[in-house]
Amino acid sequence: MALRDVHIAGFAQLPNSHDLDDYDEAEMVQEITERALADAGLRREDVGFTCSGSNDYVMGRPFSFTMAIDGLGAWPPIRESHVEMDGAWAMYEAYVRLQHGDVDVALVYCFGKSSLGSVDKVHTYELDPYSLAPLQVDPHSLAAMQARMLLEQGLITEAELAHIACRARRDGNKNPNAPHSDEADADALLAQPYVREPLRAHDLPTRTDGAACIVLRVGGGGPRIRGIAHIMDQHQPGSRDLTDAVSARQALEAAGGADGVTVAELHAPYTTQVAVLKRAMGLDDEVAINPSGGAIPACTPMVAGLVRIGEAAMAVRHGAPAAIGHATSGSLLQHNLVCVLEAE
Amino acid sequence: MTTVELVSPFVLEYAYKRSTGPVIGRFLTALRAGRIEGVRTATGRVLCPPVEYDPETGEDIVDFVEVGPEGTVTTWTWVAEPEPGQPLSEPFAYALVKLDGADTAMLHALKCGKDALVTGMRVRAVFAAERSGMITDLAYFQPADLPAPELVPVPAEHPVTRFKAPVHAEYTVAAGATTAEFLRGILRKELNGRRCPSCDKIYIPPRGSCPLCGVRTSEVVPLAQKGTVTTFSIIRIPFEGQVLEPPYAAAHVLLDGADVPLLHIVGDCDVDDVRMGMRVEAVWVEDLQPTLASVRYFRPIDEPDATYESFKEHV
Numbered sequence: 001m002a003l004r005d006v007h008i009a010g011f012a013q014l015p016n017s018h019d020l021d022d023y024d025e026a027e028m029v030q031e032i033t034e035r036a037l038a039d040a041g042l043r044r045e046d047v048g049f050t051c052s053g054s055n056d057y058v059m060g061r062p063f064s065f066t067m068a069i070d071g072l073g074a075w076p077p078i079r080e081s082h083v084e085m086d087g088a089w090a091m092y093e094a095y096v097r098l099q100h101g102d103v104d105v106a107l108v109y110c111f112g113k114s115s116l117g118s119v120d121k122v123h124t125y126e127l128d129p130y131s132l133a134p135l136q137v138d139p140h141s142l143a144a145m146q147a148r149m150l151l152e153q154g155l156i157t158e159a160e161l162a163h164i165a166c167r168a169r170r171d172g173n174k175n176p177n178a179p180h181s182d183e184a185d186a187d188a189l190l191a192q193p194y195v196r197e198p199l200r201a202h203d204l205p206t207r208t209d210g211a212a213c214i215v216l217r218v219g220g221g222g223p224r225i226r227g228i229a230h231i232m233d234q235h236q237p238g239s240r241d242l243t244d245a246v247s248a249r250q251a252l253e254a255a256g257g258a259d260g261v262t263v264a265e266l267h268a269p270y271t272t273q274v275a276v277l278k279r280a281m282g283l284d285d286e287v288a289i290n291p292s293g294g295a296i297p298a299c300t301p302m303v304a305g306l307v308r309i310g311e312a313a314m315a316v317r318h319g320a321p322a323a324i325g326h327a328t329s330g331s332l333l334q335h336n337l338v339c340v341l342e343a344e
Numbered sequence: 345m346t347t348v349e350l351v352s353p354f355v356l357e358y359a360y361k362r363s364t365g366p367v368i369g370r371f372l373t374a375l376r377a378g379r380i381e382g383v384r385t386a387t388g389r390v391l392c393p394p395v396e397y398d399p400e401t402g403e404d405i406v407d408f409v410e411v412g413p414e415g416t417v418t419t420w421t422w423v424a425e426p427e428p429g430q431p432l433s434e435p436f437a438y439a440l441v442k443l444d445g446a447d448t449a450m451l452h453a454l455k456c457g458k459d460a461l462v463t464g465m466r467v468r469a470v471f472a473a474e475r476s477g478m479i480t481d482l483a484y485f486q487p488a489d490l491p492a493p494e495l496v497p498v499p500a501e502h503p504v505t506r507f508k509a510p511v512h513a514e515y516t517v518a519a520g521a522t523t524a525e526f527l528r529g530i531l532r533k534e535l536n537g538r539r540c541p542s543c544d545k546i547y548i549p550p551r552g553s554c555p556l557c558g559v560r561t562s563e564v565v566p567l568a569q570k571g572t573v574t575t576f577s578i579i580r581i582p583f584e585g586q587v588l589e590p591p592y593a594a595a596h597v598l599l600d601g602a603d604v605p606l607l608h609i610v611g612d613c614d615v616d617d618v619r620m621g622m623r624v625e626a627v628w629v630e631d632l633q634p635t636l637a638s639v640r641y642f643r644p645i646d647e648p649d650a651t652y653e654s655f656k657e658h659v
């Protein structure tokens with residue numbers, strides 16, 4: 001069966017900020033959905049399916065996604081679903097739902113706040129509950145163990161990591177939706193102490209609050225989805241090759257490949273993971289990696305992945321022939337989603 | 345961005361237990377006895393920590409194999425300032441350790457001077473003196489050339505089938521601009537709702553977004569301190585965390601002019617007198633705080649009951 005052509009008709013995000021205390025869930029969702037629908041030239045009544053991504057442990061509030069629906073105007077009742085994941089996976093569900101053929105417009109949104117609690121602590125609960133969660137191993141420690149493997153196998157140097165950080169900060173500072181990062185040259189960054197050896201502060205994500213929304217439409221123009229796929233590796237960090245991201249490579253292939261791609265927005269919270277993904281997906285230096293700054297200067301939980309797809313869509317809207325939006329879930333790039341977008 | 349100072353600490357806790365299933369249960373039962381077991385797959389690989397199915401083929405695992413207690417560090421990082429709940433309170437390393445006899449590595453704590461840490465170093469498992477059938481029964485790894493403390497036997501009980509896996513996460517909850525505005529009004533003994541510009545409904549507690557229309561509410565509307573009980577329940581049994589002495593009446597109070605009822609308490613009367621349509625007014629506490637508990641309760645007033653017709657849309 002031929003797949004229906006789905007386009008990204010609209011995109012909106014709240015500026016990723018150190019805190020969005022003024023907004024509750026419903027207010028975040030109200031604003032981004034209204035703006036994304038306006039961007040798409042559509043109305044709420046046009047939406048046939050709605051799917052959201054968020055996480056109660058991040059928000060510290062059981063069933064926080066049900067509060068968020070107050071931002072949607074869900075009356076009369078709507079067809080609605082939710083994933084306890086980054087909004088990129090909500091978009092995957094919406095894409096599949098549009099393939100059913102009975103509705104043509106889907107609304108996808110996500111929201112998350114790092115400022116409410118400890119995202120690092122929350123991440124320890126996503127690990128295997130038998131062998132890992134009781135050890136409370138934090139995401140920076142996991143990333144540092146991955147980084148050491150890359151460094152000791154000669155796949156990257158600390159100087160290269162610092163250059164990735166410099167570039168992410170510089171690009172992030174040009175992005176009105178990322179918070180300001182202090183810029184410094186690579187030598188100055190390398191003079192800083194380790195946070196988790198061999199990672200320094202510049203290698204780590206800046207935790208932010210934010211929300212984003214994408215409107216999908218069958219037909220109607222705008223960046224077309226060549227393909228979208230997500231694939232998962234094994235969970236245990238000691239049972240897979242942490243220097244590679246096999247599932248990211250497979251997902252890119254399943255999403256139609258990188259032909260014509262000139263921009264890749266990669267959901268890599270750590271400098272090391274930019275390098276791992278770039279290599280795993282076979283992206284050469286002709287591909288602009290994370291012109292938005294990526295997930296290092298602005299890493300909003302449950303949002304940073306969907307924002308990568310939105311930024312890739314904006315790159316296509318502004319002239320790129322094709323772009324990759326990538327999202328990751330779990331620890332150490334275990335689960336990867338790739339959406340390849342192309343100009344019509 | 346912050347214009348709101350109304351924040352409150354909040355602790356989320358779940359007292360979960362985990363059931364183990366036969367494979368993980370056997371692994372944990374062995375750890376309790378001071379042994380480490382991996383699983384062998386049909387292709388002959390030995391996985392430790394064990395998983396229930398071969399991750400590559402999905403086939404059942406074939407059997408159990410004792411591995412370790414020594415192994416080799418394949419990567420590590422240094423935790424200079426351990427967080428509460430992490431395996432050691434002194435600075436330590438997290439490491440991946442490929443135990444002798446296993447083909448995969450186990451993540452755990454490594455107790456070792458920082459200067460001695462190196463990938464490829466040989467380490468040995470050290471077991472906790474008290475063991476209950478958890479991954480932390482293996483207390484940590486230490487350099488293999490250090491003398492290992494003698495294993496303290498624990499009584500052999502029935503096999504491990506579950507263990508405690510509590511969740512504890514701490515937050516600082518911000519009220520949000522709309523709720524903060526409402527709570528500040530309470531400090532002035534005001535009950536302020538917000539009106540939807542599209543459907544004209546007035547919400548209290550106010551909402552920043554109208555749940556029916558999906559638009560921002562526009563206008564703050566001061567509401568009367570009098571209202572009507574639209575429905576109620578008499579709480580007669582005690583429960584954990586209960587603030588009031590049962591029996592008491594929880595009620596939906598529709599403030600005059602509002603479109604949604606407020607959940608609160610009806611006091612100053614016999615609970616058996618509480619009824620739908622009863623007219624009530626707010627009674628404030630002396631020491632006003634930015635919380636709806638600053639309304640102590642609603643008490644009956646000398647007005648005829650409202651007719652059901654007058655509030656049936658709001659039940």
